[in-house]
Amino acid sequence: MSRLRPLLLSALTLALALAVTWLVWRHERRAADAELSAQLDYALRSVSGRIEQRISAYEQILLGAQGMMTTLSIKDRQAFSRYVQSLQLDANFTGIQTVGLVELVSEAGKAAHLAHMRRAVIADYSLHPDEEREFHAPIIQREPYLGESRNPLGYDTWSEPVRRQSLERSRDTGQVSITGKLRLQMETEAQVPPGFIMYLPLFAPGLPHDTPTLRRANLVGWVYISFRMTDFMNSLYGEQPPGLNLQIHDGVEQSQEHRIYQSGDDVAGERRVSEYLLMAGHTWTLTMSARQDYPRQHSRDAVLLIAVGGTGLATLLALLTWVMVTAQARAQRIATLMTSELRESEQRWAFALEGAGDGVWDWNLLTGEAVNSPRWKDIVGCSADCDLSTIERWKALIHPEDRGRVLAMMDEYISGAAASPSFALEYRLRCCRDSWTWVLCRGMIIARDDTGKPVRIIGTLSDITERKSYDEIIAAKGRELEHLNTNLAASNTELEMFAYVASHDLREPLRMVSSYLSLLERRYGPGLDKDALEFLGYARDGAKRMDQLVLELLDFSRIDRRGSPLTVIGLSAPLAQATGNLRVLIKEAGASIIIGPELEEIQVLGDASQIARLFQNIIENALKYRSPNREPVIRVEGRRSGDFWDIRISDNGIGIEPQYFERIFGIFQRLHTRDKYDGTGIGLAVCKKIIERHGGTIGLESEPDRGTTFIFTLRDSALSR
């Protein structure tokens, strides 16, 4: 049904528009018809009026003659001729063929009439047709007696029924009478236009003619005017509008036989009006018809325009309706689709957010309404039917300690002072349970009014209670660690102080022991036996080694305490210092020291004296633990590794078992007895401590009886910038 609706509406619109068009068209057509009829009627009335006026004018001529004859005899030809001449019949009277006199002649008076006429007028005068009847009505005079009017006189008009009927009516009424359609007697051509005659009776002068009887008794003749119908019509004043046909029929019968006049072509018009014109006892039927082109010339021609235009407009209206209706449907479909997609999108987001454990909220800042998802309520601990429909309700749920901060930050965000597209707040909320829930609330303005004022904010709510508890644990551990570090630093400081003080103070008794041993040997040496001297030598050696130990321990403790600040230094100088210090030893061992050329370029952050000590200890170690089977070769090389330099010092000495790699860096750690290799076991510990102070690392690669490579790293000087 909904699919048919646009079609039905379009069809209904079309039907309505067509109906309106039809109504307007019909109204216009009726109006046009009425107008056309009125115009035709007016034109017809105009013509009939002009005919009546013309007939009336001719009637006056006849009445003039009748009046003249009240004092004169019908035989007074000169008087009648002068009368007609005095009329000055000009072009306005071209319809008149002739004005004449007809005399009433009884059969008994026929001979006298003939005699008079032959004597006074025409010698060969005779009646024609010469028939015997009670009365004759011969034409005795025509004026003007010219042209066709000169046809022989004596035509007996009584012999012709049409004329006779009019003559009798005229006689009986005493009024003008018009004949029916006839051929004028004066016509000589075979084909002549129809004519008619107006008769007015003439009575004997001085005799009464008030009644039909008196009129019959005192009638002497008639004065008449004959007309050619075409000439008569042409003499009318005024003009006929183009496009109209006028037909005049004699009597009321409208046949070819009775037609006495026709203007224009004999084409049947669409419209015709008729009028029966009764004049002087005779009827003419006037028919005015409009030719096909008349309405276009004189009438409103809006009917076709309305029909075509209305139909076109109706069609356009229907199409427009269809487009509008279907557009609405299309728009609805698109809106439905978009709504559906939006709903699905929202559902997906809601599902994703809810699935991720986040709640969703939506605030209308204009109305103060708030919409919260089930998960939101679940996080806060609200039941499903809990009223959280307003922002104010939400405010009431915030922990009192957090409320001021949260509302202030919200106000800052909404006012735009925060200049951030979104916000994230951590605070505590509580709804229906005793415990507070730590939440992370994220939000964003998604709609503003015309002035830019925010009207809608949406966001998510995450439960961060667990994370908050972890944070607290971590913070506590951190605090504890910090405390331990503090204690440890103090302990280290104290230990270093102890080592320094101890080593420093230990040397004093050692020196005393050593001095008194030397004094004892010097003063009492000669008296002592060999064992005692040997023992004394052991004691003095022990004291000496103890002093060496204390001295190195003092150096070890001084690495952190008495080191110079780290500065940019080249490695070649410390390396040269170290090899210089070991010159004798190198020579004794016959060792070769090979230094990579890159060492000349390397610049590191370091304490030059400690770096020299570092090189010296490691090279000395390589010399000390050289292989007895080969001359020692010691290589010093450097290689960049990121922000550090890897310095490698390799030898071909006796090597170290891998299990001792860590141990050798411990203080007082020795892999060999003092008998085999002299030493205190502090050298590599000092190296490690120097490297650690420089922020680097130290390690080794070694293979027994093949050699050892010590690798330490120093920071590139570029890091100081």
Next chain:
Amino acid sequence: MIRSLFAALVILISISPAMAGPDCSRPLTLGLHEHGLLYSSDTDTGIDKDIAAELIRRSGCKVTLSLMPRARIWQLIENGALDFSLSGITNPERDRFATFAWYISNKYYLLVRNDAKVQTLADFERDPALKIGIIRSFRYSQGGNRLVDSLQAANRVSQSSGLAPLYEALALNQIQAMIIEPFDYPVLDEKKIKDITRIIEFNDPPVPHGVIMSKKALPEPEQEKWRTLINDMRADGTVRQILRRYFPPELATTMADFVDTP
């Protein structure tokens, strides 16, 4: 006694202007039109002719009678070129230029051909093939006017300047109906129309007919004088007597005795 004399004096004073006849200082004109029993030029007789003769006799004025088409009469009355005509009926338009003195009242009828198969006025109006013939400028009763106006709008009217052609056209079936009055009854017989026609009555009250007086030609006091003459003719039975010359007594009485409610 004094009171009676005073009353008589008042009556004499009040009726004295009415007693004075119309102004006959100039020849007056009266138009006749040929219409059934109202006037026939063939016989030079008719109701209007008789009414005119009586008016002339009572007024003592010289009145020239002229025979002319009815439309022409109305035209001349409007222009003031004609003083009187007879047997006219009014309408608002005519009231602008003419005033009337009623003397007869009659109904109008639709004379319709039998072969038109029309039973009612509505039947005739519905059939677009049927035409009516009317005399130009004639108005009829309310129903008659409505029918004519409706048919006129549908181009179903043939005009005539006189009554006689309409009978002929009806007989020849060029028109199928015409509107007639009692004046036309005898003509129906004469023209042998009766056999082929039937009469349908308009449901209208009788329409008064009277002397038509040109407002332009006659001052109001003169109009009143002529109206008084007509009223006198009605009051003394002259009108009824004239009508009885042409109609059966009952019809004459019906036509003459009506309540004059202008």
